[in-house]
Amino acid sequence: MTKSKQAYAPMALLTFALLSATVPAWACTPASPLSSVAAREATQVFVFQLTASRLATPPKEIEGTVYGEIRVLKVLRGSAAISPKLRYYTGVCAGSRMDVGHYYVAFVRDARPGWWAGRNTVIHLGGLQPQQGDVALAEVRKVLEGRIALEHTSLIAGRDFVDSGWPPPPPPPPKAVEPRPK
DSSP: OOOHHHHHHHHHHHHHHHHHHHHHHHHOOOOOOOOOHHHHHHEEEEEEEEEEEEOOOOOSOOOTEEEEEEEEEEEEOOOSSSSSSEHHHHHTTTTTOOOOOOOOEEESOOOHHHHHOSSSTEEEEEEEOTTTTTHHHHHHHHHHHHOOOOGGGGGHHHHHTTTTTTOOOOOOOOOOOOOOOO
């Protein structure tokens, strides 16, 4: 190796190392969050409760895929059948958080078996069942009618909740009960 080639070798190695470190950032492109336009264009809009979930096993699905079962409470738009089975992804990149027992609004084109729920299709309503006249449901109706932008409602917090990506930690194990001395 000549003197000039030896001078370039450390620079080439450093450049390669820096470029290699940035590759994982390119591999993750999450879907855009649900917008007012996407919400208004959805052909099926419904309120549901996530009743069960189980982690899929690779290699059948990619790691982090969850199968869920839902109970539809109210259809706000559309008349097509809604499948009680959905999927969502809980991975670090573009993952979604959906808690069993909680209530959500779905904005989808088609809710066929195995439809994907995520930050671009679902808004979290909370752990309590929405009631008639509920503020969140009133805001959903206003968004669907085009009277208010989704981004100007309190529903944004529900969209961000789903976008958090990590499921909640498991509850702590029960403490062992020690018998009382007599």
